[in-house]
Amino acid sequence: MxxxxxxxxxxxxxxxxxxxxxxxxxxxxxxxxxxxxxxxxxxxxxxxxxxxxxxxxxxxxxxxxxxxxxxxxxxxxxxxxxxxxxxxxxxxxxxxxxxxxxxxxxxxxxxxxxxxxxxxxxxxxxxxxxxxxxxxxxxxxxxxxxxxxxxxxxxxxxxxxxxxxxxxxxxxxxxxxxxxxxxxxxxxxxxxxxxxxxxxxxxxxxxxxxxxxxxxxxxxxxxxxxxxxxxxxxxxxxxxxxxxxxxxxxxxxxxxxxxxxxxxxxxxxxxxxxxxxxxxxxxxxxxxxxxxxxxxxxxxxxxxxxxxxxxxxxxxxxxxxxxxxxxxxxxxxxxxxxxxxxxxxxxxxxxxxxxxxxxxxxxxxxxxxxxxxxxxxxxxxxxxxxxxxxxxxxxxxxxxxxxxxxxxxxxxxxxxxxxKTSTPRIPTLSIDNMNNEGSRSFINIAKKPLRQCPQLKIIRIDMSIYFGSINHIQKKIEKISDGQNIHHILIVASGINFIDLSGMETLISEHNRLKRKDGGLYFVGLKAPVYQFLAQAHFVKKIGRINFFDSKSIAIRTIYRRLDLDICTQCDAKIFNECSS
Structure with missing residues (x-):
């Protein structure tokens, strides 16, 4: 009162x-x-x-x-x-x-x-x-x-x-x-x-x-x-x-x-x-x-x-x-x-x-x-x-x-x-195996040239996904999939504050396209309010709950099992802990 x-x-x-x-x-x-x-x-x-x-x-x-x-x-x-x-x-x-x-x-x-x-x-x-x-x-x-x-x-x-x-x-x-x-x-x-x-x-x-x-x-x-x-x-x-x-x-x-x-x-x-x-x-x-x-x-x-x-x-x-x-x-x-x-x-x-x-x-x-x-x-x-x-x-x-x-x-x-918001920054990330501190955090490859996994692309989206920015994001995903022939894409989502309905529909479409090529979209670090909204809108269900992760280590461990092992055996990058085992 x-x-x-x-x-x-x-x-x-x-x-x-x-x-x-x-x-x-x-x-x-x-x-x-x-x-x-x-x-x-x-x-x-x-x-x-x-x-x-x-x-x-x-x-x-x-x-x-x-x-x-x-x-x-x-x-x-x-x-x-x-x-x-x-x-x-x-x-x-x-x-x-x-x-x-x-x-x-x-x-x-x-x-x-x-x-x-x-x-x-x-x-x-x-x-x-x-x-x-x-x-x-x-x-x-x-x-x-x-x-x-x-x-x-x-x-x-x-x-x-x-x-x-x-x-x-x-x-x-x-x-x-x-x-x-x-x-x-x-x-x-x-x-x-x-x-x-x-x-x-x-x-x-x-x-x-x-x-x-x-x-x-x-x-x-x-x-x-x-x-x-x-x-x-x-x-x-x-x-x-x-x-x-x-x-x-x-x-x-x-x-x-x-x-x-x-x-x-x-x-x-x-x-x-x-x-x-x-x-x-x-x-x-x-x-x-x-x-x-x-x-x-x-x-x-x-x-x-x-x-x-x-x-x-x-x-x-x-x-x-x-x-x-x-x-x-x-x-x-x-x-x-x-x-x-x-x-x-x-x-x-x-x-x-x-x-x-x-x-x-x-x-x-x-x-x-x-x-x-x-x-x-x-x-x-x-x-x-x-x-x-x-x-x-x-x-x-x-x-x-x-x-x-x-x-x-x-x-x-x-x-x-x-x-400005329609063209968000989407840096490509990788892991620095030579980190003297012993940590294995993701590093922007634009800041330091690092080896990358030939089957899994890790990107970070630094802005919300809405009708104005989704076209730019979609082109980035298509460029990775069609241009680099990589069909597993992990999105570090800590910088995403919301995803509107247009963004959801497009991401679902891209996920299904990658899925037909034995790949998919994966998300790590989504903020709790964003995840809750996506769950209510059935986005999480359509992508698959197993494609959402709370930590990067769990995400890498889970996605690694879905990669082509024949390619892994011939790979020289070996940037993940799982690669050595």
């Missing part, structure tokens, strides 16, 4: 660990997180095509629900760059960005994404994230970074670019509109950007993005006083109140339009959240429950859609800062949201003096930080297949619909996984 209650209300598990020491640490980490997310929330909402306050609303609601119902102690959820740009790309095809219709569709998209995530959690699909290569996320975020930077060029140059233009058309418009270039807007953006970089470099614990925005705003305020004539657009005043109630559009037409796009956002959000929580957990030695994380992310988006919040997920930056700031429990995420509410109520009117071009400078820095250069270099250096996935996902993000780029990347990573 207690375990059931904790699975429904996971926060009960960490509530009992709270004390004065953890509360103090969580308050400090929470305040740090609130200061960090203030400029990020405004920037991310701008990327998503929403009014700036919606990014702050998301940073107030989403982390509280995700902290209560997730599994990570340090994950901070809220608005993220990748999801923001997918939101903009998805909804801007249907309605005008920033309009009431745009906001309504964003809330509906958030609700649908949350429903998908919650359903995945209940269905215990958490392990599916393991099959999505991290390279997909690196390629997607790198492409998204270029798109984000491109979208801000109109704000920092003053060149008019029609809304809804594709990546290539934006650059064409920039080239054609160079005569309208405003150098002062670029200067404000660069001052904002470089001041944020310098403060991060020399004062790493300072709220560098917030400081950069302040310095950029001060420069924009004083430029006209020095006689500089420029048209500086301002963000405008953010309403100084807490997230208002909202209602997604549940009409059939809207849901049918957004259902497929919501799936892409749900998938991206889950991959982000679980990847980040696991990365932080490796430092904190915490075990993450992906299914519970799915539930937490789903509930945060469902709940948030009724409180003026758009789709959120885990933030690597804020989660890392939360851990480094000494957070002990998920209470730090709740404190961060509460502190942000207080800060917004106090300083919201000051955003009326924030230049859009300064915001553009901050967003350029955010976009730059999205590009994981270290991992990209490593991928290109060590893996051709992962490099192909990275390039494909990156280019698809730039030139195709963003949700399709996500699907394509995930599909490629699954294809890569299947390709």
């Amino acid at each position: 207690k375990t059931r209650l904790i699975s429904l209300l996971p926060f009960l598990a960490w509530f009992k660990t709270i004390n004065k020491s953890t509360i103090k640490a969580d308050i400090i980490a929470g305040f740090t997180g609130a200061v960090v997310v203030l400029p990020q929330g405004v920037a991310f909402a701008t990327i998503a095509g929403l009014p700036p306050e919606y990014g702050l609303y998301t940073a107030m609601i989403t982390p509280i629900i995700a902290a209560l119902f997730g599994s990570s102690y340090h994950l901070i959820s809220g608005p993220t760059t990748a999801i923001s740009i997918v939101m903009f790309s998805t909804i801007s095809r249907h309605v005008e960005p920033g309009s009431p219709e745009f906001v309504s569709m964003a809330l509906t998209l958030t609700f649908l994404a949350g429903v998908y995530q919650f359903a995945f959690g209940l269905a215990r699909f958490g392990t599916l994230v393991n099959f999505v290569s991290h390279t997909v996320i690196i390629g997607f975020t790198s492409g998204a970074a270029i798109l984000i930077a491109t979208s801000q060029l109109k704000h920092i140059t003053g060149i008019h670019i029609p809304k809804g233009e594709s990546f290539l058309h934006v650059w064409i418009d920039l080239y054609q509109g160079l005569s309208d270039f405003d150098i002062y807007l670029l200067i404000i953006a660069l001052v904002t950007l470089f001041s944020a970089v310098l403060f991060k470099r020399f004062l790493p614990k300072s709220p560098n993005l917030l400081i950069g925005m302040i310095l950029g705003s001060v420069l924009a305020f004083y430029l006209p006083k020095f006689g500089v004539s420029t048209n500086i657009a301002l963000v405008g005043e953010i309403p100084a109140y807490l997230p208002p109630l909202s209602m997604p559009d549940f009409s059939f037409s809207t849901i049918s339009i957004l259902a497929s796009e919501a799936f892409a956002i749900a998938l991206l959000g889950l991959i982000e959240a679980v990847s980040i929580s696991r990365a932080v957990a490796t430092k904190s030695n915490q075990r993450i429950n992906p299914n519970q994380e799915f539930v937490g992310q789903g509930m945060s988006n469902i709940f948030g859609s009724f409180f003026s919040s758009y789709a959120g997920s885990g933030s690597f930056t804020r989660s890392g800062i939360n851990y480094e700031s000494g957070a002990k429990t998920p209470l730090s995420a709740i404190f961060a949201a509460l502190f942000l509410m207080v800060i917004v109520l106090l300083i919201a009117p000051l955003t009326a003096y924030l230049p859009i071009t300064a915001m553009g400078g901050v967003i350029l820095l955010v976009a730059y930080n999205l590009i994981d250069t270290k991992h990209i270099v490593k991928i290109f250096k060590y893996s051709k297949s992962e490099s192909a996935i990275l390039i494909t996902t990156f280019l698809a993000t730039l030139f195709l619909e963003l949700e399709f780029a996500i699907y394509l990347g995930v599909l490629l990573s699954l294809v890569l996984f299947l390709a």
